[in-house]
Amino acid sequence: MARQRTTTGKVRLTEVAKLAGVSPITASRFFRNPEALSAGKRERVESAARELGYVPDLAARALASQRTEVIGVLIPSLTNNVFSDVLRGIYDALQGSRYSIQLVNTRYSFLQEEKLLRLFQAQRPAGLVVTGINQTPDSRLVMEAMNCPIVQIMEIGPDPVDMMVGFSHNKAAFSAVSHLLARNYRRIGFLGARMDPRVQRRLEGYRDAMKAAGLYDPRLIITTPVPTSVSMGGMLFADLLTLVPDMDAVFCVNDDIALGVLFECQRRQISVPDDMAIVGFNDLEFMAAAVPPLTSVRTNRYEMGRNAISMVMAAIDGERPEAPVIDLGFQLMVRGSSSPRPA
Amino acid sequence: MARQRTTTGKVRLTEVAKLAGVSPITASRFFRNPEALSAGKRERVESAARELGYVPDLAARALASQRTEVIGVLIPSLTNNVFSDVLRGIYDALQGSRYSIQLVNTRYSFLQEEKLLRLFQAQRPAGLVVTGINQTPDSRLVMEAMNCPIVQIMEIGPDPVDMMVGFSHNKAAFSAVSHLLARNYRRIGFLGARMDPRVQRRLEGYRDAMKAAGLYDPRLIITTPVPTSVSMGGMLFADLLTLVPDMDAVFCVNDDIALGVLFECQRRQISVPDDMAIVGFNDLEFMAAAVPPLTSVRTNRYEMGRNAISMVMAAIDGERPEAPVIDLGFQLMVRGSSSPRPA
DNA sequence: CAATCGCATGGTAGCGCTGTCAATAATCGT
DNA sequence: ACGATTATTGACAGCGCTACCATGCGATTG
Incomplete structure (x- = not known):
């Protein structure tokens, strides 16, 4: 010995x-x-x-069985409260199961994502949840080689790696802008920050709606690559209003920006919605509490997280869903900030 | 074979x-x-x-070496954006190191915390980060038996299990209320939701300040065990105002509640700060952007996460900090919502 | 009644890596 | 120049668990 x-x-x-x-x-x-x-x-x-x-001893079990009971989750940001809702759904779905989560942060970098996927590949997770549908070709190859259930979340598209649960950002934005158009708003601004792929698709939805109405004007669009914030919303709005003084509504890519616009309007004594309608995106809790209550697109973030984990766990047990792509949709929450405007 | x-x-x-x-x-x-x-x-x-x-192969390595490179993190909530800042600090501090995070959610339950600590104990993490200082006696025993660096975060107290990084919620609340008193506010309400241990200590700080000024009145306090939200802030405020019509200021245990109060004031045409001063807690980004800008207590949440991980990693390498308890303090961010009031 | 089947259980041999210690090569002091 | 010390390297065994196969047993069947 x-x-x-x-x-x-x-x-x-x-x-x-x-x-x-x-x-x-x-x-x-x-x-x-x-x-x-x-x-x-x-x-x-x-x-x-x-x-x-x-x-x-989980390490011994993993080594002997060549499997783990870890579900890898790739999220682009921890700042964004959108993802904290998704995470809540993920952790709730996990309760009582034998699985645990390995959470990693891609920081909105596709290369970081690729690196992290390779890392996961070596650790043989039982399943994987990845954000978005814009992985690099190499990332896709790694995922396809991974021999475990994979769910892409937050949006849906035509070509799932395995499964998907999300909604169409394009349609959601289209619907929000159409709502403003239907209520006689004409000069509708677009305010965007940190233009990630999903925000880009919201911009496309905005463009489609405006073009369909014959009201598209590129000067109505303002975006910035920096991360989103309430104060950034106020600044973008102020800048755009200077360039387009006859703007009568804004579609904001998220609720933080919408809240910033509301505050900026209060600061400038611009009446909402009489002088300026506001529509946000995500329907965070404060939107309904604001004065006036702010219209927003409700997205089912918690359910996205929950479903993603349920799908992964079911697939591990061999129960594949009938359809690999689940559209959780969205609801336009119409509130006082976009009341009908006299024509 | x-x-x-x-x-x-x-x-x-x-x-x-x-x-x-x-x-x-x-x-x-x-x-x-x-x-x-x-x-x-x-x-x-x-x-x-x-x-x-x-x-x-991490599993093989863990089995052979009886060590892992996983740092366990116990957080009571994923909803609360306070913790998303802490998490951001944690993940940032981790970047480029060989460690990874195992994040678990105690859901503000001490029993759940105890269970999760036992689970970690069996998996031999390289370090541990736990929220708060109110663990059960059994939890403390488990932690003390764990033979790895442990940092308690979010608050500080006299008896660290190993290390601590946080601040005094009592002092922070005392300072915020003292500020209102110094500005001639007299009937200062306390609005609290989900009364976790840290929020309890903020209430103590409020009580101490009010008593020191000879202005303590238990009727000025309203709390609820349900989770915090903006709309809950509005409701608590409305209820308290009915009971105490001569209230001239509110100290809110967090910024969501403060924002709810601001909206409720706007709804009721109560002028802030002329008729009602507002002070929040945490200084989330929107506080400075509100109209009027809202006074709040800035807490260094990101730094708490960052420091906790740095301390754990240093301790793993045998570099213990000079002092086991680090007070990251707080800063009172005085803004328009608490302007001096004529005496 | 023998042949067959299915079920519960056990024996054996690793999964891929690292702790321990020994052996060797290189460096040093006097 | 020679023994002593130090830096490199390797052999061996085994971390705690599970995959695979074999076994024994009672139940089933023609």
Whole structure:
């Protein structure tokens, strides 16, 4: 015996098996598939495990079985409260299951995403949740090679790697802008910050709606690559209003910007919605509480997270959904900030 | 050979070692302590690893070394944007290090926390970050037995399990209320939701300040156990104002509630700060953008997350901080919502 | 009643990596 | 120049668990 490692003070499966009077492999089975044991042994193993306070060693299990019970989640940002809702759904769906989450932050970088995917590949997760549908070709290859259920979340598209749960940002924006048009707003500005792929698609939806109405004017669009914030909303609005003094409404790519616009209007004594209508995106909780209440597009972020994890867990158990792509849709929450305007 | 497992298509350390012409153990050392190798072998192993696209198997490493490179993080809520800032700091501090985060949600339940701590104990994390200082006695025992650096965050207290980084919620609230008193506000209400331990301490700070001024009146306090929200702020304010019509200021336990109060004031044509001063807590970004700008207590949440991880990583390397408890303090951000009031 | 089947259980041999210690090569002091 | 010290390297075994196969047993069947 050339080796004398520090004995880990930890209870092993072997000890549980010995106390229960069964072989280690039977004890092992108890934890993975209790139904395979006879009732008597099942009880014996269970009470032995409880008595010794046995907790399985996940590393050993992962090494021996070449599987883990970890679901990898790739999120582009932790700042954005949109993702905190998704995360809440993810963690809620996880409750009581045997899976755990490995959360990583891509920081809106496709290269970072690719790197993190490769890292996950080496650790054999049981499943994967990735944000968006714009992965690099290399990232797609890695995912396709990964032999585990994968759900793309936040938006939907024609070519899922595996499964998808989200909604059409284009349609949602189109619907919001159409609502303003239907209420006789004509010079509708677009305010955008941190133009990630989903925000880009909202811009496309805005363009489509304005073009369809024959009211498209590129001067109505203002965007910035910097991250979004309430104060940024106020600044973008102020800048755009200087360039387009006859603007009568704004569509904001998110609610922070919409709130910033509301505050800027209050500051300048611009009446909302009489002088300026405001529509936001995501329908964060404060939108309904604002004065006036702010119209927004409700997106089902919590459900997206929940569904994504449910789909992954079901797929691990071999239960694939009928349709690989789930459209969770959106609801336009019409409120006082976009009341009908006299024609 | 009774066994014929499905061969994993994966590159192992042995292959790297063979290609580099060294023993597996030398290749292993390359990844953990490259300086221990001679320059020649180091380069050979490095290029062999790159050529084969070697990625270490973390489960095997964890099993063999009885260590992991995972830092466990226990957070009570994912909804609260306070914690998203902390998380951002945590993930930023992690960048480029070899550690990864295992994030779990205690849902403000001490029992859940205890359960999760036991789970972590079995997985031998390299370090631990836990929220708050009110763990159960059993949780403390588990942590003390854990033989890894532990940082308690969000607040500070006299008896750290290991290390702490936070600030005094009591002092911060005391300072905010004292500010209102100094500006001649007299009937200062307290609005609280989800009364977790830290919010309780803010209430204590409020009480201390009001009592010191001889202005304490329990009727000025309204709280609810339900989670916080902007609309809840409006409701609490409306309720309290009915009970205490001569209230001239409110101290809100967080900024969501403060924003709800501002909106409710706008709805009721109550002028801020002339008829009602507002002070919030945390200084979220929108506070400065509101109309009028809202006074708040800035808390260094991002830095808390960052420092916690830095301290854990330093402690793992044996570099313990001089003082185990770091007070990150707070700053009262005085703005228009609490302008001096004529006496 | 023998042959067959399915079920519960056990034996054996690793999963891929690293701790321990020994062996060798290189460097140093006197 | 020689033994002593230090820097490199390697051999071996095993971390705790599970995949694979074999076994024994009672139930089923023609």
